[in-house]
Amino acid sequence: MAYSNKVLDHYQHPRNVGSLDKDAADVGTGIVGAPECGDVMKLQIKVDESGRIVDAKFKTYGCGSAIASSSLATEWLKGTTVDEAMAIRNTQIVEELSLPPVKIHCSVLAEDAIKAAIADYQSKQERLREAGAPES
Amino acid sequence: MTRSASRGAATTATVVVPIYMDNSATTRCDPRVVAKLLPFFADDFGNAASRNHVFGWRAEAAIEVAREQTAALIGCTPKEIVFTSGSTEANNLAIKGVAELYAGKGRHFVSCVTEHKAVIDPLKHLELGTIPGQPRAEITFLPVDRLGHVDLDALSAAIRPDTVLVSLMAANNEIGTLHPLAAIGRICKERGVLFHTDATQAAGRIPIDVEAFGIDLLSLSAHKFYGPKGVGALYVRREGPRVRLAPLLDGGGHERGMRSGTLNVPGIVGMGEAARIAREDFASDVARLRALRDRLEQGILARSVNAVVNGDPDDRLPHLSNVSFPYVEGESLIMGIKDVAVSSGSACTSASLEPSYVLKSLGLGDELAHSSIRFSLGRFNTEAEVDHVVDMVSREVARLREMSPLWEMVQQGVDLTKVKWTVH
Numbered sequence: 001m002a003y004s005n006k007v008l009d010h011y012q013h014p015r016n017v018g019s020l021d022k023d024a025a026d027v028g029t030g031i032v033g034a035p036e037c038g039d040v041m042k043l044q045i046k047v048d049e050s051g052r053i054v055d056a057k058f059k060t061y062g063c064g065s066a067i068a069s070s071s072l073a074t075e076w077l078k079g080t081t082v083d084e085a086m087a088i089r090n091t092q093i094v095e096e097l098s099l100p101p102v103k104i105h106c107s108v109l110a111e112d113a114i115k116a117a118i119a120d121y122q123s124k125q126e127r128l129r130e131a132g133a134p135e136s
Numbered sequence: 137m138t139r140s141a142s143r144g145a146a147t148t149a150t151v152v153v154p155i156y157m158d159n160s161a162t163t164r165c166d167p168r169v170v171a172k173l174l175p176f177f178a179d180d181f182g183n184a185a186s187r188n189h190v191f192g193w194r195a196e197a198a199i200e201v202a203r204e205q206t207a208a209l210i211g212c213t214p215k216e217i218v219f220t221s222g223s224t225e226a227n228n229l230a231i232k233g234v235a236e237l238y239a240g241k242g243r244h245f246v247s248c249v250t251e252h253k254a255v256i257d258p259l260k261h262l263e264l265g266t267i268p269g270q271p272r273a274e275i276t277f278l279p280v281d282r283l284g285h286v287d288l289d290a291l292s293a294a295i296r297p298d299t300v301l302v303s304l305m306a307a308n309n310e311i312g313t314l315h316p317l318a319a320i321g322r323i324c325k326e327r328g329v330l331f332h333t334d335a336t337q338a339a340g341r342i343p344i345d346v347e348a349f350g351i352d353l354l355s356l357s358a359h360k361f362y363g364p365k366g367v368g369a370l371y372v373r374r375e376g377p378r379v380r381l382a383p384l385l386d387g388g389g390h391e392r393g394m395r396s397g398t399l400n401v402p403g404i405v406g407m408g409e410a411a412r413i414a415r416e417d418f419a420s421d422v423a424r425l426r427a428l429r430d431r432l433e434q435g436i437l438a439r440s441v442n443a444v445v446n447g448d449p450d451d452r453l454p455h456l457s458n459v460s461f462p463y464v465e466g467e468s469l470i471m472g473i474k475d476v477a478v479s480s481g482s483a484c485t486s487a488s489l490e491p492s493y494v495l496k497s498l499g500l501g502d503e504l505a506h507s508s509i510r511f512s513l514g515r516f517n518t519e520a521e522v523d524h525v526v527d528m529v530s531r532e533v534a535r536l537r538e539m540s541p542l543w544e545m546v547q548q549g550v551d552l553t554k555v556k557w558t559v560h
Contacts, residue, residue: 003471011471017539034557035542036502038465038491042541059541063467067539112558 028121159514202408233381242298284313306338311447321350340414363410367403435526
């Protein structure tokens with residue numbers, strides 16, 4: 001199978017590989033996929049008080065297209081707001097990386113990972129607000 | 137195509153990339169074979185079935201030499217060789233041909249789950265009753281154990297009075313596990329059923345003797361032992377018992393009526409020469425392949441923690457190593473070692489995202505099946521290439537593990553089987 005140059009570039013030079021502290025209040029973690037399906041993505045975001053994503057990291061077990069999709073996602077996430085991040089669609093990833101039809105599920109997984117990371121961050125914030133709110 | 141790859145190589149010897157280590161998919165045609173077959177395109181171009189002139193006689197004489205050479209490789213007589221277009225055709229001819237002519241005896245067949253699709257699918261067609269003119273058949277696909285072996289007691293138990301044929305491969309194409317041909321042949325003889333073996337991967341790599349092993353039908357493909365593509369053979373026993381086959385193709389009645397069609401003279405000449413070399417150089421070829429394979433495998437295992445060899449480590453083809461690299465996905469690993477030609481799963485299935493059915497039937501988890509690579513060495517590989525590949529694979533596995541969330545979890549003591557995954 002021939003990979004696009006952009007997939008090859010992300011595969012060979014993945015951006016933002018690594019991990020953030022999953023227990024930190026300003027970090028959201030999304031883990032999607034399953035080993036038996038051949039791909040698992042972990043995507044993490046670090047969000048500042050204004051709701052802007054200041055850092056993003058990923059680790060991916062999967063094919064080159066899965067690695068490229070998550071690498072690209074972290075690039076796009078950095079500097080955006082959480083609301084803007086929610087608007088990222090898998091079709092944009094497909095287009096940017098010229099993914100063939102058989103690899104579209106990789107982009108779907110990346111979108112799912114973004115949403116899961118945001119959901120995790122928001123539920124943490126929710127819990128903090130509830131814990132911090134004075135009872136009256 | 138011929139760039140020199142020295143970066144990071146563990147050896148000072150020059151290695152030319154890309155390196156071919158996919159000899160179970162196909163082999164390079166041996167230059168001696170090419171030299172032998174070339175004159176049969178433009179000089180001795182006759183039709184081997186032309187009886188009236190020297191062009192035909194020359195072609196026929198060359199075919200008969202090739203027939204003797206091919207027969208000698210598996211210990212049969214030349215008259216028992218039916219040339220085909222390859223193993224796929226030979227397997228189809230054996231299975232469908234026997235099914236049709238022995239329909240009066242019964243409609244039950246025994247095979248196993250790790251056979252090549254060229255055996256499984258003809259049997260499934262018989263089972264479904266989708267072959268014109270052939271009533272439905274019953275098929276028993278025996279399971280295999282963790283190493284890829286069938287249980288011989290289970291084989292015995294599966295054979296019934298209406299069983300016509302047992303088809304079990306000589307060696308598996310993905311993991312290399314060898315079936316005990318002599319023991320299977322004995323069981324089949326005792327029970328009066330025919331024994332077909334797909335020896336596509338085994339020919340030239342393990343000793344094969346159809347008499348000693350009690351084999352009645354055997355499939356060969358020239359391009360797996362340094363011959364040309366598009367040519368193969370089916371061995372059909374003539375005595376004790378005489379096996380009868382219905383042909384797949386109707387026509388001029390070539391190959392004693394079993395395979396009509398003008399003979400592929402250059403291809404068959406090449407197959408004969410390839411068989412001659414495989415037989416004459418057998419001991420040295422196999423010893424060399426085994427040494428290279430062991431060097432590759434030991435090098436990889438020494439440098440990649442947790443890597444596991446699939447199949448039977450001992451009772452196995454000498455040139456093949458199927459290794460799983462847990463927490464690293466096979467396709468991404470192959471992408472990372474793009475200057476090395478290997479297979480993830482079987483070459484026939486690597487277009488699909490399903491993990492290999494052979495590895496799954498060993499009871500390997502999907503994640504291990506997804507992480508497997510088949511290295512298959514050949515006559516033209518060198519030690520320097522092996523060392524280069526060990527180095528490249530080890531570095532890439534380390535890089536991809538650093539990128540793998542599964543590896544990270546395992547390092548943190550997470551039991552992956554307890555994680556609730558989101559299946560998509």
